Amino acid sequence: MRKRKYRVSFTFYIFCGKIDTVHSRYLLCISYPERKWYDSVTSLVAMDPAEVEFLAEKELVTIVPNFAQDKIYLISGDVGPFIPSIPLQVPLWMAVNLKQRQKCRIVPPEWMDVEKLEEKKQEEIDSKFFTAMPSQFYIEVTQLLLQCATDDIPRADEVRTLIKDAWDLRIAKLRSSIDVFVNSDATHAKLNFLTLMEINTGRQFLTKALDQMHLLRANLTGGGVLAT
Amino acid sequence: MAEGNYFSLDDILATQEKIPCKLVMPIYRLGYLDPSSESDNIPVDTKIELPYWMARALCSRKRHIVSVEMPKQYREGYREILSADASVVDLHKLGPFFYSFGSQLLNFEHPEGTDIAKCLLKTFQSRFRKIMDSSQNALNEDNSQLTERLDETEKVLFCAGQKGLNNFLRWEKRETEKLVMSAMVQNHRKRKRAIMERS
Numbered sequence: 491m492r493k494r495k496y497r498v499s500f501t502f503y504i505f506c507g508k509i510d511t512v513h514s515r516y517l518l519c520i521s522y523p524e525r526k527w528y529d530s531v532t533s534l535v536a537m538d539p540a541e542v543e544f545l546a547e548k549e550l551v552t553i554v555p556n557f558a559q560d561k562i563y564l565i566s567g568d569v570g571p572f573i574p575s576i577p578l579q580v581p582l583w584m585a586v587n588l589k590q591r592q593k594c595r596i597v598p599p600e601w602m603d604v605e606k607l608e609e610k611k612q613e614e615i616d617s618k619f620f621t622a623m624p625s626q627f628y629i630e631v632t633q634l635l636l637q638c639a640t641d642d643i644p645r646a647d648e649v650r651t652l653i654k655d656a657w658d659l660r661i662a663k664l665r666s667s668i669d670v671f672v673n674s675d676a677t678h679a680k681l682n683f684l685t686l687m688e689i690n691t692g693r694q695f696l697t698k699a700l701d702q703m704h705l706l707r708a709n710l711t712g713g714g715v716l717a718t
Numbered sequence: 719m720a721e722g723n724y725f726s727l728d729d730i731l732a733t734q735e736k737i738p739c740k741l742v743m744p745i746y747r748l749g750y751l752d753p754s755s756e757s758d759n760i761p762v763d764t765k766i767e768l769p770y771w772m773a774r775a776l777c778s779r780k781r782h783i784v785s786v787e788m789p790k791q792y793r794e795g796y797r798e799i800l801s802a803d804a805s806v807v808d809l810h811k812l813g814p815f816f817y818s819f820g821s822q823l824l825n826f827e828h829p830e831g832t833d834i835a836k837c838l839l840k841t842f843q844s845r846f847r848k849i850m851d852s853s854q855n856a857l858n859e860d861n862s863q864l865t866e867r868l869d870e871t872e873k874v875l876f877c878a879g880q881k882g883l884n885n886f887l888r889w890e891k892r893e894t895e896k897l898v899m900s901a902m903v904q905n906h907r908k909r910k911r912a913i914m915e916r917s
Contacts (some may be wrong), residue, residue: 538885538889538894539885539886539888539889539890539894540889540894540895543889633890637892661854665850665851665854668850669846669847669850672843672846672847673843673844673846673847687886690882691882691883691885691886692879692882693882694878694879694881694882695850695853695854695875695878695879695882698874698875698878699846699850699875702817702842702871702875703839703842703843705817705821706817706821706835706838706839706842707839709821709824709835709838709839710832710835710836710839
């Protein structure tokens, strides 16, 4: 068994007054284990998008602070020091909070660029399979950054449209591949390059359907599988 | 073979479905099981409809009191319809628990068992795409048209699909982070006001 670290950066949430509905849930449950994202895919029964976003908020982004502050020693790692107009990397949740309090400017991630996204979209259209997305949490990061830091992102509207297009393309692709999967009597599938949010949206449906198929198939082979 | 889940309400409902049976032995003093007969006993070769749970107890390798026929929706004629195009069939009408009841029927070791099992799987596979597409698209619309032809298992599936999509859209519109009053509290207040106004 792998030793589990516990996520306790909640102290900072209290420290900076960021207690909203999503996070307060985790504040109350101190022992929420910090797992790798794929671990949480398999172990949690139903995860809602807000929880996926919670995981995404650990992604590092670059900010340019406009205040001075020594290093902060968070339980999950050190952040800082903050020196005015010197860029540094902080977790997304901290960046959003600092931005909301107008204490920094957010540098958009390298991939959040209209040309690059257009290329990506074309690649997605041309490919039969899923292509690697620039970030594991592309939709969450875009959503959060476009909400609080629209002024820092050049051509924000176009970025939003492109990301949404990529999402729609991938979901449609996911659906047709699920259909092929179900009708081909296959029992396993390789899902590389799918992001957590995409998996999470279709998970309940797909796993339920596969359970049902498993039962019906067990009827055929006479394998003693209990119907539940 | 698939045995049901003892405490599952759906399973209890599914096993209530009637099966046409033919008596192999006479049954004494249980004449009321057959509403059309007046006598106390039921003679051999009488055809009666028994619920699945009773037929299961009366027809097994150990005890053979009745012989079981397959209900008509699992017979060859219907199987052919299902194999032609399952997506247009009203499974809710053929028995709201089409799949689970069908799976349980296989316990009788009927000669057509394998065909029925194959048919159940094929039916599910060919209806899958339609359920998936409609559950992922039709939002904020009246779904009753779509769902009324679905079997109970498929309905659960449909709801799961809708929930996934719904949750995502709510997140996208940033509705998940708003605190809202619970429906229960809201209704309670309304009720209270109605009482106040009446008195």
